[in-house]
Amino acid sequence: MPHLTKQTSITRVGQVMEHIQTRIASRSLVPGARLPSIRQCAEKTGVSKSTVVDAYDRLVAEGTIVSRRGSGFFVAGHMPPLSIAQLAPKLDRAIDPFWVSRQSLSTDDSVLKPGCGWLPPDWMPHDALRRALRHLARGDDTRLTDYGTPLGSLPLRQLLGRRMGDYGIPARPEQIMLTESGTQAIDLLCRMLIEPSDTVLVDDPCYFNFQALLHAHRATIVAVPYQTDGPAMDAFEETIARHQPRLYVTNSGLHNPTGASLSPVKAHKILKICEKHRVTIIEDDIFADFETTAAPRLAAFDGLENVVHIGSFSKTLSASVRCGYIATQVNWIDKLVDLKIATSFGGGNLSSEIVLSVLRDGSYRKHMEQVRQKLARAMTDVTAKFSPLGIVPITPPAAGMFLWARLPHDMDATALAHAALRENIILAPGNVFSLSKTAGSFMRFNVAQSQDARLLDFLKAEAALQK
Amino acid sequence: MPHLTKQTSITRVGQVMEHIQTRIASRSLVPGARLPSIRQCAEKTGVSKSTVVDAYDRLVAEGTIVSRRGSGFFVAGHMPPLSIAQLAPKLDRAIDPFWVSRQSLSTDDSVLKPGCGWLPPDWMPHDALRRALRHLARGDDTRLTDYGTPLGSLPLRQLLGRRMGDYGIPARPEQIMLTESGTQAIDLLCRMLIEPSDTVLVDDPCYFNFQALLHAHRATIVAVPYQTDGPAMDAFEETIARHQPRLYVTNSGLHNPTGASLSPVKAHKILKICEKHRVTIIEDDIFADFETTAAPRLAAFDGLENVVHIGSFSKTLSASVRCGYIATQVNWIDKLVDLKIATSFGGGNLSSEIVLSVLRDGSYRKHMEQVRQKLARAMTDVTAKFSPLGIVPITPPAAGMFLWARLPHDMDATALAHAALRENIILAPGNVFSLSKTAGSFMRFNVAQSQDARLLDFLKAEAALQK
Numbered sequence: 001m002p003h004l005t006k007q008t009s010i011t012r013v014g015q016v017m018e019h020i021q022t023r024i025a026s027r028s029l030v031p032g033a034r035l036p037s038i039r040q041c042a043e044k045t046g047v048s049k050s051t052v053v054d055a056y057d058r059l060v061a062e063g064t065i066v067s068r069r070g071s072g073f074f075v076a077g078h079m080p081p082l083s084i085a086q087l088a089p090k091l092d093r094a095i096d097p098f099w100v101s102r103q104s105l106s107t108d109d110s111v112l113k114p115g116c117g118w119l120p121p122d123w124m125p126h127d128a129l130r131r132a133l134r135h136l137a138r139g140d141d142t143r144l145t146d147y148g149t150p151l152g153s154l155p156l157r158q159l160l161g162r163r164m165g166d167y168g169i170p171a172r173p174e175q176i177m178l179t180e181s182g183t184q185a186i187d188l189l190c191r192m193l194i195e196p197s198d199t200v201l202v203d204d205p206c207y208f209n210f211q212a213l214l215h216a217h218r219a220t221i222v223a224v225p226y227q228t229d230g231p232a233m234d235a236f237e238e239t240i241a242r243h244q245p246r247l248y249v250t251n252s253g254l255h256n257p258t259g260a261s262l263s264p265v266k267a268h269k270i271l272k273i274c275e276k277h278r279v280t281i282i283e284d285d286i287f288a289d290f291e292t293t294a295a296p297r298l299a300a301f302d303g304l305e306n307v308v309h310i311g312s313f314s315k316t317l318s319a320s321v322r323c324g325y326i327a328t329q330v331n332w333i334d335k336l337v338d339l340k341i342a343t344s345f346g347g348g349n350l351s352s353e354i355v356l357s358v359l360r361d362g363s364y365r366k367h368m369e370q371v372r373q374k375l376a377r378a379m380t381d382v383t384a385k386f387s388p389l390g391i392v393p394i395t396p397p398a399a400g401m402f403l404w405a406r407l408p409h410d411m412d413a414t415a416l417a418h419a420a421l422r423e424n425i426i427l428a429p430g431n432v433f434s435l436s437k438t439a440g441s442f443m444r445f446n447v448a449q450s451q452d453a454r455l456l457d458f459l460k461a462e463a464a465l466q467k
Numbered sequence: 468m469p470h471l472t473k474q475t476s477i478t479r480v481g482q483v484m485e486h487i488q489t490r491i492a493s494r495s496l497v498p499g500a501r502l503p504s505i506r507q508c509a510e511k512t513g514v515s516k517s518t519v520v521d522a523y524d525r526l527v528a529e530g531t532i533v534s535r536r537g538s539g540f541f542v543a544g545h546m547p548p549l550s551i552a553q554l555a556p557k558l559d560r561a562i563d564p565f566w567v568s569r570q571s572l573s574t575d576d577s578v579l580k581p582g583c584g585w586l587p588p589d590w591m592p593h594d595a596l597r598r599a600l601r602h603l604a605r606g607d608d609t610r611l612t613d614y615g616t617p618l619g620s621l622p623l624r625q626l627l628g629r630r631m632g633d634y635g636i637p638a639r640p641e642q643i644m645l646t647e648s649g650t651q652a653i654d655l656l657c658r659m660l661i662e663p664s665d666t667v668l669v670d671d672p673c674y675f676n677f678q679a680l681l682h683a684h685r686a687t688i689v690a691v692p693y694q695t696d697g698p699a700m701d702a703f704e705e706t707i708a709r710h711q712p713r714l715y716v717t718n719s720g721l722h723n724p725t726g727a728s729l730s731p732v733k734a735h736k737i738l739k740i741c742e743k744h745r746v747t748i749i750e751d752d753i754f755a756d757f758e759t760t761a762a763p764r765l766a767a768f769d770g771l772e773n774v775v776h777i778g779s780f781s782k783t784l785s786a787s788v789r790c791g792y793i794a795t796q797v798n799w800i801d802k803l804v805d806l807k808i809a810t811s812f813g814g815g816n817l818s819s820e821i822v823l824s825v826l827r828d829g830s831y832r833k834h835m836e837q838v839r840q841k842l843a844r845a846m847t848d849v850t851a852k853f854s855p856l857g858i859v860p861i862t863p864p865a866a867g868m869f870l871w872a873r874l875p876h877d878m879d880a881t882a883l884a885h886a887a888l889r890e891n892i893i894l895a896p897g898n899v900f901s902l903s904k905t906a907g908s909f910m911r912f913n914v915a916q917s918q919d920a921r922l923l924d925f926l927k928a929e930a931a932l933q934k
Binding site for chain 2: 011014017018021024025098101102105118122124125126129130133134137138140141143144147148149151153173174180184187191196209212213216218314317318319320322337338339341343344345346349350351354
């Protein structure tokens with residue numbers, strides 16, 4: 001098939017172009033910045049120099065970059081070449097919740113991402129996904145072209161119900177609605193449950209995108225310190241009594257970023273307090289399959305009355321196959337379906353069919369067993385390498401990918417993240433996760449992305465500077 | 468592979484269960500309603516009676532349905548068996564914009580869907596999609612598991628830019644952001660551009676989901692009569708002057724539901740008025756590839772300054788492969804990316820890779836040529852069959868799937884839709900499209916879904932009743 005080879009070369013040029021475009025979009029290349037030389041870029045991206053030349057030519061033709069005779073290629077725009085001064089806007093973005101996301105979503109493989117929230121590509125189950133795609137290519141026509149049903153694939157919802165049953169969560173298929181992602185699940189719940197200026201309670205620290213999402217809903221956000229076994233209960237009750245939040249959004253197992261898990265006694269107290277004050281709880285459980293021993297689930301104690309349970313497969317199976325879900329009381333499902341139709345006209349079958357097929361053929365279970373073992377080894381390895389530097393976790397996480405550590409000498413984590421970015425290392429400084437901005441000397445490390453020697457060398461050098 | 472055959476049988480049972488679940492979700496089976504007999508269901512769904520028995524047993528086990536000895540299976544719930552009285556809530560929903568969506572999203576193949584907004588499954592390019600899936604299964608690992616970049620696949624954005632260029636719309640790749648759907652595109656724009664209680668202008672009639680989406684954003688909706696060449700201009704200017712809307716959401720080519728297209732002179736006036744009153748225009752162009760001759764595009768006249776152009780492939784390629792896009796002024800892209808990350812954490816690569824591969828290998832172009840020819844034939848055929856019944860389009864549509872027709876004898880379209888539902892025919896009555904509810908005797912027919920004799924027989928019978 002001649003067009004395939006043609007396609008491949010188009011794709012290589014396209015990939016180089018996207019590599020540059022993405023660095024511009026993610027602000028790792030700002031207007032006026034000099035692009036890597038043809039040779040450097042060819043080495044970085046592993047393509048021939050002529051491919052890079054083609055890519056740069058097309059970027060010039062598009063007006064994305066400009067060529068200055070003798071001095072190379074520069075990002076289009078009216079700013080002078082990159083200087084430290086011009087890093088300022090980027091530095092400002094560093095404590096903006098979007099900054100880590102944008103940086104981490106860069107596909108630039110030359111960048112280390114200990115700050116990002118997912119596994120490296122080579123940890124993901126590509127063979128299982130390829131099997132699923134081939135299976136789908138042989139399968140029923142309608143799955144390839146039809147809209148999903150309002151709730152989404154029933155066989156998948158039944159399977160998800162059984163999985164939740166293993167945690168003691170009583171979720172019947174008609175209580176489960178599929179979404180495009182865990183994030184969309186929370187978004188739809190916010191659309192249903194909160195009005196602009198309603199108050200929402202989160203943990204401090206918490207997953208930074210909770211803040212971004214709640215800002216998009218114009219919610220007022222309050223936070224309670226999160227400890228090694230759940231929120232600080234006195235502050236929890238006092239804050240709820242004072243601010244009367246409509247929602248509490250949290251993780252019970254493998255809390256992001258701390259890696260801590262909720263204790264049964266705190267789970268029970270949380271439920272009592274939230275019932276008393278009519279606070280609905282959104283339990284975001286996307287890291288469940290990383291657990292080695294299951295933490296108590298609020299949704300299990302509560303029976304999905306006052307707790308909404310959500311999950312997804314973006315972190316475990318594929319972020320490219322978009323599939324999340326909501327399990328909630330049956331009375332809320334119709335409204336959620338209406339909101340899903342109104343705002344995304346429902347989901348497609350494609351992602352749910354792929355997830356279903358990988359869950360069914362056993363490859364998901366085997367994959368996650370391997371991932372849990374690799375993560376345990378990485379956690380031990382990274383902890384051992386960090387401790388001589390004085391980078392020590394608050395509590396050794398039971399499982400998962402996150403190491404939430406205090407930096408030595410009250411080092412400024414945001415400043416460290418800026419310095420790291422100049423070395424093509426993306427870090428996740430503590431205050432990105434902290435509503436009260438009291439985590440200034442904390443850092444969240446993803447141990448699966450922290451084993452490259454460049455990171456350790458960088459941290460050693462920075463630690464030395466502080467002495 | 469034994470698990471495959473096992474899977475297949477699981478899938479058949481699952482499909483029957485989903486068939487029933489979906490009819491319950493879409494309210495075509497209400498609590499207390501009697502299910503089709505084993506035999507009827509087996510015939511309807513084309514599976515063996517034993518498969519139906521398995522499916523019903525599992526639905527009973529789930530508590531979704533109950534078995535009453537001697538009298539059959541019934542939808543669980545405390546209401547007595549279905550009676551006309553109990554259709555009331557469903558009748559109420561008939562003028563609710565969600566009603567047609569929910570009904571149409573049913574996968575029940577025994578139901579005719581002349582009211583739905585997409586093509587029948589057997590009109591869709593399954594072979595091309597299968598090729599794309601196999602191509603993807605052979606392809607680069609990262610596409611299978613990575614998040615998309617903030618803007619989405621650059622090669623696809625470049626290709627979309629060239630396609631828009633064919634309409635005179637100057638969209639550079641960095642002005643284009645991929646979304647999960649055209650609906651999500653409008654949703655993100657509403658998040659960025661309107662505050663609760665802001666006013667938004669739509670056409671009367673317009674695509675019913677615009678109203679549903681704008682309600683979800685708590686917008687105040689105003690509408691202007693849509694004629695055969697665009698909005699009624701006096702009313703347009705007067706309404707904008709009085710209500711000062713922030714947005715105008717419309718289709719320029721093949722307007723939904725009327726099938727009309729905007730005239731150049733009205734396009735020019737609309738742009739002048741909207742610029743004067745600072746109204747941003749969202750031009751929803753998802754039906755572009757159904758056109759045989761291109762209507763003028765507001766985004767082309769305006770150069771994407773004040774007009775945002777959106778599109779998707781749900782209606783032309785696949786609704787299961789979720790991929791839409793926004794083309795807008797470059798200043799708005801960063802904000803839209805932030806909102807996309809906050810509310811869905813960006814898209815996956817899977818859908819965009821499939822769309823890219825089908826667009827590139829030429830199969831999309833060939834597919835759409837065939838679709839346009841089939842639609843032209845269907846339009847002629849359906850128009851000819853309807854006219855003896857006095858069902859005549861306001862204006863014979865130039866192309867596309869929609870026939871917007873006035874019913875004879877000022878027949879009540881909503882009542883007709885209720886009657887049709889009892890015959891397993893889903894119709895789209897005029898008032899679901901009409902903010903002013905002045906389209907009570909109009910009906911939108913999808914000619915690709917209107918060639919079944921059962922529809923004509925039903926309409927003949929109903930027309931006779933009115934005489």
